[in-house]
Amino acid sequence: MAFSPLSFRNRAACVVAILASLAGCATDASRPATTAAAPPREQALLDLNKQVRANYAESKRELMLRARPAIVVAFDDATLLRTGLPAETRSFTPxxxxxxxxxxxxxxxxxxxxxxxxxxxxxxxxxxxxxxxxxxxxxxxxxxxxxxxxxxxxxxxxxxxxxxxxxxxxxxxxxxxxxxxxxxxxxxxxxxxxxxxxxxxxQIDGLHALVSRWRAELSPDEWGRLHVLVLGPKMPRVDNLAIQYFQRVMGRGELGRRLLYAEGIFDRDAALGLLGTVVTDRALAVAFFGDPMRMDRDFLSDGSRRRLDQVFGPDAAVRR
Known part of the structure; x- marks a missing residue:
């Protein structure tokens, strides 16, 4: 499944919600029965949530830096990022x-x-x-x-x-x-x-020549860990040229896993922010749910489906 800026924000919010709820339970258990100077319950939770978000952002930055090597494809150009080496950007479009x-x-x-x-x-x-x-x-x-x-x-x-x-x-x-x-x-x-x-x-010939050179410079282990982010708008997402190319060289099963379409993202830094979110959320999903892809869908999806079945019945047709 590919990613968009909206799902990026949703996933970050979901992670925060999980951690905030866990932390909130512990806080309620240890809070004194009466504390005159304590802020209202709502403010305490808001402050906690703000700190959780800050901690999450810092962890995301750290894990993003470890998610190397990575290739960011931005329309005419591609950038290779490797640990300990300067970024290399090349045009592959004649x-x-x-x-x-x-x-x-x-x-x-x-x-x-x-x-x-x-x-x-x-x-x-x-x-x-x-x-x-x-x-x-x-x-x-x-x-x-x-x-x-x-x-x-x-x-x-x-x-x-x-x-x-x-x-x-x-x-x-x-x-x-x-x-x-x-x-x-x-x-x-x-x-x-x-x-x-x-x-x-x-464009494919140019991209293939560039990626083939970069692949020769990477070890088999590095190639096996490579993340690729393809930047672009909504409309060319389906059968995008660069996505099709990397499916051939990485394997079709990597789409939505190590091969990501960064819909609505148009610069490298924002794409790397998305990569940080992906690697952080997948590590969290393994730790909590035993499924690296669980946070690639809405955290509320299972509960939403159950509640909608209660409201409309499990066999109710989805209106089109």
Missing amino acids: PLYHRYKDVAHVALGVWATLAPWTDRDSRAWVAPLETLLQRARAARTTLDDVGFPADRLARQRLIFDQSIALMERTLAAGRVDGPALAGFAHTLAAPVLANGDDAAAL
Whole structure:
């Protein structure tokens, strides 16, 4: 199971809740019956919880530093972290990767600019489309000079020419034609995906060359302990390029264990904070529950299910 910043906070809160409840029981047993100067019960628990959180954060930092080696993949770059050595960051993404995506984005951008205004009586789309058309025309003249292989140029020209033609027709008509926009998207689906295929091949080749070099520098024991964190937003989480690659070289069973998708995290320090949470919570889960993955799901999950069965019945269908 992969991790998000939200689950990171939830897990940290759960750990705190466990420890705070245990500590709270011991405190209640030893507290004098009457103490005039003692803070209210709620404040004492709040103070305790605050200290538990502080102690947890310090333990997490320490365990994060021990979770080496680790690779953090941040879009175009990857960083190798090893104990006692400086971090090594390298780009594995060639410039042509971006050019393929840039051209694909022309078609996607035309659709995104026009789709909200399909068959509507509005001119809100006109200025953005005029600007997009102007820039598309300028970029179209550079296609021969930005590194595309000769056998890929025709596809780039097709995407540009179809996109420019639709923009010109739409501006001339003064309205967004829904069927025309749908036909445009259907026509360019295959060329856009082909650009994605070419971009993916370039990036995978670069990543494979880099990881192969790093793997040769690691001992078998280090490779067996390696954690990999792949940074990215929500939408490309499923079948993410780097995740697919590391599943092949680490084993598919490592996804959610030593191979983590850091959803919504976009810098290395935040990713390492997540790694610290993961290794801390898994050690805690083994100590308390005998299952290293128990804290990878909501601490309240079992109790929630039991209570929901009481409220709705165990056989009640989940509404969709």
